[in-house]
Amino acid sequence: MPDIYTNEWYDAVREAMNASAATLNGVPTGSFVVAVEIVGDGLSPYVEQGSTRHFLVKIDAGRCEWYREIASSEDERRAAGRGVDYRFTGSATAFDEIACGVLDPIDAALRGTVRVRGDMRFLMRHAEHVNALLGAYSREVDTTWPSGMPPYGVPSAAAAASDVVGTDAMMRRDGESIGA
């Protein structure tokens, strides 16, 4: 099982997404690029507090064609070849929780935990396909959590104020079974 956010992990996510999309009829034609901004919140050990990890994902004809981690949003346009079509922004904890199936991605979008920008009509018109991609991302990849698995067990505000508490909580979670 690959470690979260490694190349191997993204390969697994891509394969899961494409396998899921292959089961659908009428996937959308055309391509679009999604920028994902994962903001360090002091809880997740995978993104340093105050920093942001940037990923680009290209979906073409319903399949994930490629993904890239890039240094900063300034590199996005060049990396994408053109402007991005969607941007998902959220805390690292939120994305970690989605990846391990603790947080439902649709709930996260509805509650503003993950902010979604872009032409919503396309997403709405292809809701079934979007559900399939999100489902694959959040449920169909077995993941290793080398530094701890969410939920990290403390309120985010408190955690932001105390790295010690956050670390303790993460250490406790390390012992839990993966995919629980």
Place this chain on the structure above:
Amino acid sequence: MRDAFDAVIIGAGHNGLTLGCYLARCGMEVVVLERRHEEGGGLATEELTLPGFLHNVHANYHTFVEMAPAISDLEVENHGVSYVRPEVQMASIFEDGTALTIHSDLDKTCASIARFSEEDAETFARLYKEAHGYVDLLLGTLMYQPPMSVKELTKALAAFGVEDRSEFLGVKLRRETINWFLERHFTHPKVKAHLAFHGAVCGYANDVPGLAIGFPLLVGKIDNWHLCVGGSHRLAHGLWRDLAQHGGVMVSDAEVSRIEVEGGRAVGVVLADGTEITARRLVASTVDVEQTFLSMLPAESVPSPLRAKVEGGLAHQKWSLFSVHLALSETPHYRAAEFDPDVDRAWVVNLGYGSTAELDADWAEIRAGRLPASARPNAAVNSLYDPTDAPEGCFTGLLRQFAPYALADGGPARWDEIGRWYGRHCIEAWENYAPNLAGTVIDWVPYTPADIPRKIRNMVEGDWMMGEISLDNMLDQRPLPELGQYRTPVEGLYMAGSTQHPHGFITFGPAYNALQVIAEDCGLETWWREI
């Protein structure tokens, strides 16, 4: 004035100017033509009473600040436009001397509601937080994109399982009234009355089926009401400055009498004085459908079925607004301040609606062309938060009463006879709640529903939303299915005013959405879509 432009825009209201600004920033040569003596349309600020008293004749409440993309895209703050978000946004004052206040601080709002019902306060907090969570999604889906159909939206809501995930959103809302929503979720009549009143001020009558679908979004921005410092016209002026800085031209006293069509394509306009202006790429109308399709376009260029629909009458709001603009020497001190001192700082105040049934009864009277049995105007004192709008030590006041455009006993012309009388009646209603106002009114003028289309011709039948707010006149059905995506049967002619989705109010939505369609048709680089 040059006689040829890439884009000719009819109407210099906020939508016409906004579209002009975007297109000018795209490098187009743009002219915006305005019938009146100044830009702004509904963004009109005039010294209606006395010199130095700035009255917003139409648009007073800017509720999409920090939400509408145009505000940031066009950098209006760099053009002398600034806003205040009042701490006490709104209040309802009830006949028994109690009051409910909406604050920019959610906790204070909930504390106010809790004085009537703790359960309702908790419900409101959940609704507000839920709505705030998806307000970006709703704005992106429902406001600032060319519209989807209700059927598409319903299907998507079902596919995403929104009903199971949300306490307040659901597919069934598309058939329900705001009253239904309030009955389902809230308990106290006064809480329900206030929330219904808030919807009504936004143009959403609480008894119209289908409008419940928009209610969570209204609540999501219930504390986002902004006042344009120096008067609403400052925004129009700021947009004009942006247009001019990017090479665009706004021409006032330029009434368009005809849109020229050649080979099925709009190629220019002719002004009332005979001036001919060529449109190299497009003509966009931000005025009403009736003028555009019955007066400006050659009859042969409008398909007969469309012409018949427009001639048959479009769906307009069945209620209008009667306004009183006042020059005051004091701000109101409400009796209800004994119950809640914050009412004296409330920007917008509902004077007396204490139940949804009272609103329902008034809607029935108004739709029958009759005045409500009791005047229950809403009152705004802009000077509380913008002292620049009146001479030192003085204040402006604005009363607005829901009212019919055409009175049953004499039609709209009857307003010219009763305007002063009814204005006095509304002032007395205000004085009943704030006795100190007696003797502090320096001057006042009525502005009746009949005055509305006289000043702003677009607002047909006093319809300040430029089209009924109802499920049948919403999204891609607004104002007609043939025109619902901003294109028209005449190639190169677009509709970009408040007749279009989403609706009137200072949303910038019609212009912004028409821009997306124009960009697609004209192959413009969409620089504004910084996702």
